[in-house]
Amino acid sequence: MNTSKFVKEKRKQLKLSQTELAMRVHVGLRFIRELEQGKKTLRMDKVNQVLNFLGYELGPVETDKVEV
Secondary structure, X not given: OOHHHHHHHHHHHOOOOHHHHHHHHOOOHHHHHHHHOOOXXXXXXXXXXXXXXXXXXXXXXXXXXXXX
């Protein structure tokens, strides 16, 4: 599952609107919308703010792609 779907599902489980989540995490509503829509370029510190509120954090994920 990607981060955008994950955040949206967790937000809905908590019965929070995007506006409520933004206010609780101290980020802009636009940021929450962009995060949930899967924008490719977002600030990792802000993504971690949202994830930390949900009890998670960003971390490295192994892929099968190795470039040398």
